[in-house]
Amino acid sequence: MDEAKHNLIRKLQGEARNVRRNIWRATRAGGGGHVGGSASAADLLAALYFHRMRIRPTEPDWPERDRFVLSKGHANAALGAVLAQAGFIDDAVLDKFYAFESPFGMHPDIKVAGVEMCTGALGHGLPVAVGMALGARIQKMAFHTFVMIGDGELHEGSNWEAAMAAAHYKLSNLTAIIDFNKICQSGRVDEVISVDPLAEKWRAFGWEAREIDGHNMEDVVDTLDALPLNPDRPTALIAHTVKGKGVSFAENTYLWHSNSVNDEIYAKALIELGMP
Amino acid sequence: MNAPEIDPAEWRTRSANQTRLAFGQALLEIGARESRAVVVSADTQDLLGIRPYIERFRDRFIELGIAEQNVIGVASGLATTGLRPYVCAYAPFITARSMEQVRNDVAYANQRVVIGAAASGISLGVAGGTHHALEDLALMRSLPNMTVIVPVDVNEAYKATLATLDIDGPVYLRLGGRTEEPAVGDPEAAFRLGKAVQLRPGTDVAVIACGALVDMAVRASDLLKKEGISVRVLNMHTIKPLDRDAILAAAAQTRGIVTAEEHHLTGGLGGAVAELLAVEHPARMRMVGMPDVFAMVGPTGPLRAKYGMSTEAIVDACRALLR
Numbered sequence: 064m065d066e067a068k069h070n071l072i073r074k075l076q077g078e079a080r081n082v083r084r085n086i087w088r089a090t091r092a093g094g095g096g097h098v099g100g101s102a103s104a105a106d107l108l109a110a111l112y113f114h115r116m117r118i119r120p121t122e123p124d125w126p127e128r129d130r131f132v133l134s135k136g137h138a139n140a141a142l143g144a145v146l147a148q149a150g151f152i153d154d155a156v157l158d159k160f161y162a163f164e165s166p167f168g169m170h171p172d173i174k175v176a177g178v179e180m181c182t183g184a185l186g187h188g189l190p191v192a193v194g195m196a197l198g199a200r201i202q203k204m205a206f207h208t209f210v211m212i213g214d215g216e217l218h219e220g221s222n223w224e225a226a227m228a229a230a231h232y233k234l235s236n237l238t239a240i241i242d243f244n245k246i247c248q249s250g251r252v253d254e255v256i257s258v259d260p261l262a263e264k265w266r267a268f269g270w271e272a273r274e275i276d277g278h279n280m281e282d283v284v285d286t287l288d289a290l291p292l293n294p295d296r297p298t299a300l301i302a303h304t305v306k307g308k309g310v311s312f313a314e315n316t317y318l319w320h321s322n323s324v325n326d327e328i329y330a331k332a333l334i335e336l337g338m339p
Numbered sequence: 340m341n342a343p344e345i346d347p348a349e350w351r352t353r354s355a356n357q358t359r360l361a362f363g364q365a366l367l368e369i370g371a372r373e374s375r376a377v378v379v380s381a382d383t384q385d386l387l388g389i390r391p392y393i394e395r396f397r398d399r400f401i402e403l404g405i406a407e408q409n410v411i412g413v414a415s416g417l418a419t420t421g422l423r424p425y426v427c428a429y430a431p432f433i434t435a436r437s438m439e440q441v442r443n444d445v446a447y448a449n450q451r452v453v454i455g456a457a458a459s460g461i462s463l464g465v466a467g468g469t470h471h472a473l474e475d476l477a478l479m480r481s482l483p484n485m486t487v488i489v490p491v492d493v494n495e496a497y498k499a500t501l502a503t504l505d506i507d508g509p510v511y512l513r514l515g516g517r518t519e520e521p522a523v524g525d526p527e528a529a530f531r532l533g534k535a536v537q538l539r540p541g542t543d544v545a546v547i548a549c550g551a552l553v554d555m556a557v558r559a560s561d562l563l564k565k566e567g568i569s570v571r572v573l574n575m576h577t578i579k580p581l582d583r584d585a586i587l588a589a590a591a592q593t594r595g596i597v598t599a600e601e602h603h604l605t606g607g608l609g610g611a612v613a614e615l616l617a618v619e620h621p622a623r624m625r626m627v628g629m630p631d632v633f634a635m636v637g638p639t640g641p642l643r644a645k646y647g648m649s650t651e652a653i654v655d656a657c658r659a660l661l662r
Contacts, residue, residue: 126420126421130419173448173449179419180415180416180419180444180448181443181444181447181448182443184439184443186408187412187439187440187443187444189412190408190409190411190412190413190415190416190440190444191412191413191415191416191419191444192416193409193412193413193416194412194413194414194415194416194417194418194419194420194424195416195417195419195420196416197401197413197416197417198416198417198419198420198421198422199420201377201398201399201417201422202420202421202422204420220408221408221409221412221440224406224408224409225406225409225412225413227404227406228403228404228406228409228413232401
């Protein structure tokens with residue numbers, strides 16, 4: 064790794080650490096939240112917002128901007144964190160998670176700068192992202208559309224309607240990132256309803272699929288830099304992640320899909336993140 | 340009473356008095372006038388008569404197949420990029436099946452998506468209950484931001500479709516099926532969103548109707564006039580936003596209100612009028628529409644009559660209010 068790349072990775076890892084800290088900060092402010100699926104997405108979001116995506120935080124409606132749709136909208140604490148860190152929204156908003164009339168609730172709201180769609184009802188993001196990618200193609204615009212989907216979310220059939228359409232239209236300007244943290248609300252995804260074999264499913268639907276380590280920043284950056292992986296196909300990145308990543312007691316357990324966060328838990332989490 | 344079944348090839352080419360086909364014709368003009376217009380199909384190219392549009396504007400047409408949830412999501416995504424999507428779909432499927440997409444991706448996100456919903460009501464009578472849309476108005480008008488229009492005939496369907504260009508938000512356009520609806524009112528009249536059209540003056544009773552029941556209301560008014568009963572008829576083509584002034588005036592200036600629609604009596608035009616009058620100007624009312632049952636199979640005309648959506652039913656309702 065050359066020095067520039069090394070510095071980039073270090074920078075992105077730092078942003079990801081801040082995302083995790085801000086997830087815990089916001090959920091403490093709100094009294095709780097979807098920590099698990101927010102923390103699993105932190106590295107991917109940091110790489111998108113601080114490296115890969117062409118965005119203008121001071122001009123959030125810039126027509127040529129790359130689009131990001133958080134289909135797994137319950138990870139809004141993570142989205143709010145990157146939007147604040149990137150400068151789309153005021154940092155103080157993170158302390159208003161779940162607050163009365165706050166722009167920052169459990170799920171993303173399109174009225175907030177940088178938020179591209181109201182999501183959280185699962186299975187909605189990919190169809191909308193297909194529309195954005197088709198909109199770019201029709202208007203001969205160069206932007207790329209990213210959509211992050213949960214693994215349990217893939218139970219929703221609308222995803223597969225959209226997957227068929229995206230392949231039919233050869234939407235190489237579309238990338239779906241599956242936050243494959245293996246756990247949904249009731250337990251392990253493979254015990255609730257298995258989504259395996261996941262990469263094979265996307266390939267069978269006509270997508271270019273690649274499995275990556277969603278917490279290895281170099282792997283994430285190299286993959287995002289290589290997009291599109293196929294000039295005639297949409298890309299599915301199956302990102303293997305750990306639910307609750309970064310804080311041992313929250314890792315790999317459905318109990319932290321959504322949970323209460325008080326001052327004591329918050330202090331313990333920050334110690335584990337090395338950011339007390 | 341009913342047009343005999345005709346083969347699909349004939350369907351495609353005939354310029355019948357069908358509101359669904361007027362929508363498709365209007366899209367041709369919209370395509371020429373609005374470069375951001377894009378038409379989205381759910382394997383419904385003939386249903387809404389859009390083949391001429393596709394031929395002319397192929398690069399602004401997207402076929403998405405039989406996948407209504409995806410159709411609505413894609414339309415919303417297209418709208419976020421500045422395009423003006425027009426969705427062509429079956430009323431029963433695009434409302435009930437993809438209700439959550441319509442609610443979240445279109446209404447909640449307040450995107451400029453126009454849904455052309457053909458085969459509403461019991462216009463596909465022979466198809467059976469799975470293909471009837473008798474709750475679509477209730478679903479659509481319950482959504483904030485949504486505009487709901489029920490064009491009465493092909494003239495109004497054409498003009499209402501063009502009018503959507505100026506609506507800054509989502510629109511549900513309720514269109515018919517194979518049924519040929521008679522022309523009602525002045526074909527030269529402009530379409531004014533949210534403004535009822537008075538087709539007959541009257542001071543004894545006011546019939547507030549939409550869609551296929553408007554023509555029946557006019558006939559009922561003419562029949563009762565011979566008996567010296569004066570029945571006002573309003574074509575309430577816009578269900579949302581409702582023409583409050585016309586309804587309140589009708590309640591104040593007559594002895595009772597009859598609503599008439601090809602929709603369940605729960606939550607449709609009758610419900611909307613009743614909600615307004617109950618609060619603002621309580622009035623005696625009768626409601627003509629589909630009772631709380633699923634319709635049987637049959638041609639549309641006899642089905643309408645069987646379930647009490649007829650000129651006779653409107654006449655009876657008017658008389659009941661004057662007793």
